[in-house]
Amino acid sequence: MANLLTRINKASLKLLEPLSLEEVYAVITREVVKLMGAEHSSILLLQKSKLVRVAATSPVLFSYQPRRNGNLVRIFKTGLPFVANAEETIKVHPELGQLNIKSILHIPLSYGKKSIGILTVYASRKERFTQQDLRTLKLFGSLASLAIRKSQLYGETKRALDLRDQFISLASHEFRTPLTSINGYTQMLYNKNKNSNSSEAELIQNLYLETNRLTNLVKELLDINRIKTGRFAYFYKECSLVEIIERSIKNISFTNKNRPIGFNNQIKGESTLVAGDYDKLLQAINNVLDNAIKFTPIDKSISLRLYSNKLSFIIEVKDQGGGINKGELSSVFEGFYKGTNNTKEGMGIGLFLVKNIIETHQGSVTLRSQERIGTKVQIKLPKIIHD
Numbered sequence: 001m002a003n004l005l006t007r008i009n010k011a012s013l014k015l016l017e018p019l020s021l022e023e024v025y026a027v028i029t030r031e032v033v034k035l036m037g038a039e040h041s042s043i044l045l046l047q048k049s050k051l052v053r054v055a056a057t058s059p060v061l062f063s064y065q066p067r068r069n070g071n072l073v074r075i076f077k078t079g080l081p082f083v084a085n086a087e088e089t090i091k092v093h094p095e096l097g098q099l100n101i102k103s104i105l106h107i108p109l110s111y112g113k114k115s116i117g118i119l120t121v122y123a124s125r126k127e128r129f130t131q132q133d134l135r136t137l138k139l140f141g142s143l144a145s146l147a148i149r150k151s152q153l154y155g156e157t158k159r160a161l162d163l164r165d166q167f168i169s170l171a172s173h174e175f176r177t178p179l180t181s182i183n184g185y186t187q188m189l190y191n192k193n194k195n196s197n198s199s200e201a202e203l204i205q206n207l208y209l210e211t212n213r214l215t216n217l218v219k220e221l222l223d224i225n226r227i228k229t230g231r232f233a234y235f236y237k238e239c240s241l242v243e244i245i246e247r248s249i250k251n252i253s254f255t256n257k258n259r260p261i262g263f264n265n266q267i268k269g270e271s272t273l274v275a276g277d278y279d280k281l282l283q284a285i286n287n288v289l290d291n292a293i294k295f296t297p298i299d300k301s302i303s304l305r306l307y308s309n310k311l312s313f314i315i316e317v318k319d320q321g322g323g324i325n326k327g328e329l330s331s332v333f334e335g336f337y338k339g340t341n342n343t344k345e346g347m348g349i350g351l352f353l354v355k356n357i358i359e360t361h362q363g364s365v366t367l368r369s370q371e372r373i374g375t376k377v378q379i380k381l382p383k384i385i386h387d
Contacts, residue, residue, distance in 0.1 A: 007035055008140055017145035024151045025055030028119070028144045031148040033057060035140060036133060038123040039097060043109075044072065045148070051076060051251040061122075064093045068207075075106050076115050081138060082106045083129050096122075096127050105129045107141040111149040119144060170220050175218045179211075186211045209255050212346035223283075224349050234277040234360060238384065241281075241313055247283040252293065258301065266307040274313060274381050276361050280380075287350040288317045288377050295321035295375070304343060308383070312363075315379040323371040332367060354379075 014027050042056035044066065050067045066072035069186045070092075075082045084104040090096045109117040119141050123129075127139075146302045190208040193201040201365065223232060242265060249261050274281075292302045300320035307314050324332060333355040351367075354377075358365045362382050369375040 007286070008136065008143070011154050012143040012147075015143060016248065019147075019151060021148070021155055022055075024147050027148065029055050032119065032121060032137070032140055032144070034139060035119050036105075036123070037125075038103075038121045040101075040122040040340070042120050042122075043111075043117060043148075044076075044120070044143075046076070046115070051118070058099060059097055060098050063095045064240065067092075072118055073104065075108055076118055079108045079110060079115050081108065081134055083134075100124045102126045103129055104135065105137060106139045107134075108140055109145040109148065111145050116149065118147060120171075134238060163175045168224075171221075176222070178217055181217060181330055183211050183215055185364050190276070212255065221349070223353055227265035232356070234280060235276055236277055239271045239276050239278045239281060241274055241306065241381070242267075244278065244282050245285060245304065245315065248282055248289060249304070251282075251286060251364045252289045256293050258298065259294075259296075262301065264305040266305065267313075270308070271384075272306070272313060275384055276291040276381070277357075281361070284354045284379070285315065285317075287354050288379070292317055292321070292377075295319060297321070300374075311385075312380045312382055315381075316376060317379075318374065318376045320374040323373055323375055324367075324369040325371060329367060331371060333365070 012031075019027065025043055028043060032041045040057045040061065042053055042061045044053050046052075047054075047190070047265060053065065055060055056062055060250065069080060071084060071089075073258045082105075083104060086101050086104050089104060090101065099122060101124065103123040103125055105121045107119045107121075108115055110238045119137070121129075121137060179180075186204075186208050189204045245263065245265075249263060252261065268329055289302070289304070296302055296319040299342050302317070302319050305316045305318070307316075323360065333351050351365075355365050356377055358381065364380045367375065368378075
């Protein structure tokens with residue numbers, strides 16, 4: 001019995017590897033043949049209300065399909081294994097005679113309490129399959145069912161994500177042209193009325209801020225698509241981190257006039273130059289500060305600290321917001337992830353962009369958070385080392 005379990009375990013371990021659905025089929029049919037000392041095997045799965053043979057070790061097995069009221073359909077419906085009479089099966093399907101089959105064993109494949117298909121083993125030995133063979137195949141069949149369903153679910157998820165990304169890409173490009181026009185006209189109205197105290201001027205200012213916010217959101221959607229398709233271009237030069245931070249604070253303060261950000265620059269008398277893309281680094285720090293403001297009550301403070309060690313510059317942004325659940329910390333850098341308690345506006349892509357930008361600059365981003373206390377984001381960027 002111990003030897004049997006070892007053989008089953010060895011066969012099923014190969015199903016734990018990341019495999020496509022076709023690769024899963026190939027592993028199952030190959031391993032079950034070795035496990036059972038048989039010559040051939042095949043897999044039938046329910047597809048559009050029909051049992052369809054999706055994999056087999058011989059082309060001959062693809063040459064016949066289950067009969068509407070045949071044994072295979074009955075096995076699928078009852079969920080019970082069945083040792084078929086090989087001679088009777090060959091009479092109905094004479095093409096199987098090419099394989100010198102003497103014994104046939106069918107095992108239903110199921111996920112939960114639902115049948116999903118049938119795994120069949122064909123052997124040339126004359127003796128019928130034993131109860132031990134039946135137990136072996138049932139156990140392996142359970143593992144095979146899990147592997148098939150896991151791969152199916154992964155494929156369905158991937159197709160859904162690909163469709164989502166395609167939609168976002170098309171929608172973002174379509175939004176871009178009219179937004180450019182709207183933004184231009186809004187900018188003209190804002191510049192013309194920014195020194196006025198009229199109610200119309202206040203409405204125009206709100207329109208200007210919201211248009212900018214929408215433009216930035218569309219830009220982020222385009223950026224995330226470019227990252228996934230490898231078209232997110234970087235243009236490197238020497239940049240001053242202090243200049244980037246001060247520009248970011250100025251940008252954020254412009255749209256959040258009542259939310260001061262404390263900047264503690266602890267680097268005195270030392271260059272803060274990094275090799276990087278100025279606009280991308282600015283975008284990363286903008287996103288971190290924007291998140292801090294979004295989740296921090298208006299009466300609480302937000303601080304940014306810049307310091308260094310021997311090899312790196314370190315930027316720390318600390319807020320006093322509601323914090324992040326420990327179970328969600330590992331997911332906050334995923335694209336389109338929003339926490340379960342997050343009711344704020346946005347699509348959950350800000351930190352995904354931050355992580356991609358900083359890691360492309362050979363840096364790192366870490367996040368520490370405590371619920372009801374706040375969150376600290378730490379960005380490390382390598383110094384320029386002059387030989």
